[in-house]
Amino acid sequence: MKKTIFLTLSLFLVVAILAFKKISKDTLATSSHNELPIVAITQIVEHPALDAERNGIIESLKDAGFQDEKNIKIIYKNAQGNISTSAQIAQSLVAEKPKVLIAISTPSAQSSLKECQEQNIPLVFAAVSDPIEAKLVSTFQERKEAAVGVSDSVPISKRLRFIKDLVPQLKKLGIIYNPGEANSSNIVKLMKLEAKSHGIEIIEATANKTSEVDGAMRSLVGKVDALYIPDDNTAASSIATIIKIAEQSKIPVFSCDTSLMNSGLVATYGYSHFTLGKLAGEMVVKILNGTLANQIPIPENIPAELIINPNAAKRVNLELSKDLPNDAKFYKE
Numbered sequence: 001m002k003k004t005i006f007l008t009l010s011l012f013l014v015v016a017i018l019a020f021k022k023i024s025k026d027t028l029a030t031s032s033h034n035e036l037p038i039v040a041i042t043q044i045v046e047h048p049a050l051d052a053e054r055n056g057i058i059e060s061l062k063d064a065g066f067q068d069e070k071n072i073k074i075i076y077k078n079a080q081g082n083i084s085t086s087a088q089i090a091q092s093l094v095a096e097k098p099k100v101l102i103a104i105s106t107p108s109a110q111s112s113l114k115e116c117q118e119q120n121i122p123l124v125f126a127a128v129s130d131p132i133e134a135k136l137v138s139t140f141q142e143r144k145e146a147a148v149g150v151s152d153s154v155p156i157s158k159r160l161r162f163i164k165d166l167v168p169q170l171k172k173l174g175i176i177y178n179p180g181e182a183n184s185s186n187i188v189k190l191m192k193l194e195a196k197s198h199g200i201e202i203i204e205a206t207a208n209k210t211s212e213v214d215g216a217m218r219s220l221v222g223k224v225d226a227l228y229i230p231d232d233n234t235a236a237s238s239i240a241t242i243i244k245i246a247e248q249s250k251i252p253v254f255s256c257d258t259s260l261m262n263s264g265l266v267a268t269y270g271y272s273h274f275t276l277g278k279l280a281g282e283m284v285v286k287i288l289n290g291t292l293a294n295q296i297p298i299p300e301n302i303p304a305e306l307i308i309n310p311n312a313a314k315r316v317n318l319e320l321s322k323d324l325p326n327d328a329k330f331y332k333e
Contacts, residue, residue, distance in 0.1 A: 036073040040098035042089045042112060044105035045081040047237045048259035049273045053104055053126045056277020057284060064285040081210065086111040094119050100287045105233055106134050106183040122293035125149030126280040129183035129231045140298040148296045150280045152231060154256045154270050154304050156190045160198055162269040162306060163254050167226050174224035176205045176216050178234035187230040213238035221249045229255040239263040250316045258307060261331050266318060267308045307331050
């Protein structure tokens, strides 16, 4: 009887020890996983340009050996175009105490700036047209703010020049934008000033949300010679609606967002958003490796490219000049 009890107790002890070892191992693994440095990403809405910049950022991280769930933990949240949601996302991401927070778009960066500053978390922004006007940084070189990023803004004079070159008879240029986006409002203000010297009238149509883009576009029909889409997330998210109405009305549509070419734009003059994302990603890598955000310069004078879609031009009865720039690229549908 005593022998049986002894064997039973011994067996129980062995099982308990093995179970304890397994629990300890699992706990250690969980603890190790939780201690991975967090890279937080907030994005205002999903559309090709912003998605391309996010993909470029992640590509740069991979190139530098940083992979999700391996040696970093990436947390990604999307505000689906809602600025109030963007502010809530910024609060929730900062609460995770990330090593760096990446904000894709001006609204996302503005929502995140104060939260990051209060918790001393470096901010890297992408898809921001004018980081100084948006009050994200004070200068492009060494700064006091723990923020850095990439600007996707093309000089205003060059925006108008490329449209005028393709539509020589241009007198009235329509612009669709969301007045709630600081970058868009600033670009429209600057374009109106620049347009005066070219004898061009800017006609605005505003949309505070994507559901209003259809009405905004229809309000321009019969009033404009061409349409320009600025660096605006609301308009870009509804580009299919804009192009459909524009082609029905024979209005050529232009932008500086190269990621929208497959939507039916006649031409763009701008940057590869994937390339801009890779530049922002390289900044994230530097921060993860110990460089202070305010010591990383913001790149300037990034080369832009002119891309023309001859088929889109034909659909709106726009005859392209035979004297196009030598460096122009042609988009094939």
